[in-house]
Amino acid sequence: MIALDPESAKRPEFIKVRIRRQDAPGQEPYWELHQIPYEPELNVISVLQRIAAQAKTLDGKAVPPVAWDCGCLEEVCGSCTMQINGRVRQSCSALVDRLLEDNDDEIVLEPMSKFPVVRDLVVDRQRLFRSLKRVKAWVPVDSYYDMGPGERQLRAKQEQNYPLSECMSCGCCVEACPQYTKIELKQKDGESDEAFEARKNEAFDEAFVGPNAISQAMLFNNHPTGKALASERMDALTGAGGIQACGNAQNCVAVCPKEIPLTTSIARAGRAATVHVIKKWFEK
Amino acid sequence: MSTSATNAESFFLRHEFAIRRMHSLLGIVPLGLYMVIHLTTNASLLNAPETFQRAVFMIHSPGKLLPLIEWGFIFAPLVFHAGLGVWISKTGKLNSQQYRYASNRRYTWQRVTGIIALVYLFFHILHLHGWFHADFWLAIVRPVGFGSFRPYNAASSLVAAMQGFVWPTFYLVGVLACVYHLANGLWTSGITWGLWISPTAQARATKICTAIGIGLAVVGVSAWWAAVSPGEKEIIEWRQVEDRMYEVGVEAGIVAEDEHKRYEEQDMGELPAS
Ligand code: SF4
Numbered sequence: 128m129i130a131l132d133p134e135s136a137k138r139p140e141f142i143k144v145r146i147r148r149q150d151a152p153g154q155e156p157y158w159e160l161h162q163i164p165y166e167p168e169l170n171v172i173s174v175l176q177r178i179a180a181q182a183k184t185l186d187g188k189a190v191p192p193v194a195w196d197c198g199c200l201e202e203v204c205g206s207c208t209m210q211i212n213g214r215v216r217q218s219c220s221a222l223v224d225r226l227l228e229d230n231d232d233e234i235v236l237e238p239m240s241k242f243p244v245v246r247d248l249v250v251d252r253q254r255l256f257r258s259l260k261r262v263k264a265w266v267p268v269d270s271y272y273d274m275g276p277g278e279r280q281l282r283a284k285q286e287q288n289y290p291l292s293e294c295m296s297c298g299c300c301v302e303a304c305p306q307y308t309k310i311e312l313k314q315k316d317g318e319s320d321e322a323f324e325a326r327k328n329e330a331f332d333e334a335f336v337g338p339n340a341i342s343q344a345m346l347f348n349n350h351p352t353g354k355a356l357a358s359e360r361m362d363a364l365t366g367a368g369g370i371q372a373c374g375n376a377q378n379c380v381a382v383c384p385k386e387i388p389l390t391t392s393i394a395r396a397g398r399a400a401t402v403h404v405i406k407k408w409f410e411k
Numbered sequence: 412m413s414t415s416a417t418n419a420e421s422f423f424l425r426h427e428f429a430i431r432r433m434h435s436l437l438g439i440v441p442l443g444l445y446m447v448i449h450l451t452t453n454a455s456l457l458n459a460p461e462t463f464q465r466a467v468f469m470i471h472s473p474g475k476l477l478p479l480i481e482w483g484f485i486f487a488p489l490v491f492h493a494g495l496g497v498w499i500s501k502t503g504k505l506n507s508q509q510y511r512y513a514s515n516r517r518y519t520w521q522r523v524t525g526i527i528a529l530v531y532l533f534f535h536i537l538h539l540h541g542w543f544h545a546d547f548w549l550a551i552v553r554p555v556g557f558g559s560f561r562p563y564n565a566a567s568s569l570v571a572a573m574q575g576f577v578w579p580t581f582y583l584v585g586v587l588a589c590v591y592h593l594a595n596g597l598w599t600s601g602i603t604w605g606l607w608i609s610p611t612a613q614a615r616a617t618k619i620c621t622a623i624g625i626g627l628a629v630v631g632v633s634a635w636w637a638a639v640s641p642g643e644k645e646i647i648e649w650r651q652v653e654d655r656m657y658e659v660g661v662e663a664g665i666v667a668e669d670e671h672k673r674y675e676e677q678d679m680g681e682l683p684a685s
């Protein structure tokens with residue numbers, strides 16, 4: 128990536144950043160405008176670092192530093208996901224020079240809208256990880272014994288599976304999905320942490336699992352050892368909030384930063400669900 | 412929410428998959444299939460009132476069984492599909508303003524046309540069919556211009572009901588919304604049931620469904636035009652043709668005698684009687 132040409136008249140002196148902030152879970156969000164001097168080759172994380180360091184809005188008001196999340200800084204952990212100029216993506220790989228090409232006025236940062244906000248740009252993506260448990264997105268090996276060599280995987284199968292294994296559980300797909308709606312519960316007075324956790328899980332488990340979990344279910348159903356749980360995964364996908372809740376808007380596949388063929392997985396899961404349900408019905 | 416789930420909600424959640432698949436299936440058979448037959452039959456009026464009348468005689472040949480067929484294969488599936496459709500459209504949160512992808516716009520339109528189709532079909536059935544054919548009910552709705560289709564005076568009563576500007580506009584919008592909803596619904600159902608899986612297969616399916624949609628739109632607009640373009644002159648002429656066909660048909664034993672299905676003088680007071 129190349130920075131904007133230093134001679135270019137379009138190259139600004141300052142970068143304005145509008146941020147949707149929220150002090151704590153359940154509080155009212157509010158907008159704040161910040162400004163930092165332009166530097167070439169910034170990404171949104173480095174912009175946020177500068178904003179936190181100066182902790183002052185454009186009109187000079189001192190404010191607590193903006194909170195955000197990040198980890199790998201190379202688009203593999205997914206923790207820095209947020210809405211940038213209205214589109215969900217990773218902030219570590221969002222290059223400021225590219226953003227200014229599209230809109231040189233300002234950069235707009237918002238937290239993801241489908242998860243409860245913890246603070247400012249930090250959200251709680253617990254439901255996303257819960258959905259992986261729902262579809263048992265793992266390979267069942269719980270034995271100390273040597274089971275011998277695994278089944279051979281055909282090349283074609285490997286090539287089908289590899290892209291699906293790239294999912295980093297960032298949540299872009301569910302953020303853009305019109306069928307995935309936010310669930311935000313509040314701990315009641317006197318409710319124990321365990322009881323609250325159980326109540327949350329119950330709510331998550333009957334809501335839409337989301338495209339990433341459907342795709343992970345297909346990945347492990349296609350795995351030589353993972354397929355041992357194929358039928359249980361299909362039970363989960365045909366249960367409440369399963370694959371039937373997908374409305375085929377196909378936003379998920381359009382926004383996935385890893386270009387995972389989510390709608391192919393969804394259609395495969397649809398076919399598997401058709402077969403699974405008919406088979407189960409006749410085996411009753 | 413979960414903790415306060417009522418029995419109905421929990422029944423729904425347990426059977427959500429089957430209910431949604433049923434919704435998808437019923438949209439294609441019988442509803443989609445019926446729509447194709449219905450529009451084609453109506454478009455046959457472009458040929459001649461006789462062609463249309465023959466088709467209607469055939470449709471009405473089950474006689475007393477017809478209401479059973481209508482309710483079992485058309486109205487009941489329609490009510491189910493529509494009711495669940497409203498619920499489905501409420502489970503999602505449209506975002507095609509924010510994510511302006513073609514498939515997302517289609518998703519939004521599927522919901523919009525579904526609601527239009529729901530309103531349209533409710534009034535369309537009331538307007539021409541009347542929903543129920545009990546005498547007391549007809550005595551209420553017919554004087555206000557509903558239930559105005561007469562199967563044994565098919566073309567003339569249809570044309571008479573489609574005069575003016577309001578109904579024709581309403582029908583054009585309604586028919587096109589139904590056509591879109593079916594063509595796009597066919598495409599999404601292929602993914603739902605796992606018929607087209609890969610992106611290339613889905614792209615091919617898009618072309619096929621677009622072709623089906625355009626074809627059906629042409630048939631639908633033809634059917635619409637066949638009903639709205641004739642005027643009072645045709646109404647009178649065609650009524651005579653239909654009466655002749657009825658009398659001969661009854662005599663030959665191919666049409667069941669039923670005066671309720673015919674035009675009555677007081678029906679359309681404002682129009683010249685034959
Ligand atoms: S499927 Fe793509 S968008 Fe969804 S969580 Fe995985 S990497 Fe993110």
Ligand code: SF4
Pocket residue numbers: 300303304305306307337338372373374375376377378379380390393
């Ligand atoms: S295809 Fe399904 S999962 Fe993907 S965005 Fe659309 S509704 Fe959501």
Ligand code: FES
Pocket residue numbers: 196197198199200201202203204205206207208217218219220
């Ligand atoms: S910090 Fe890991 S993806 Fe951005």
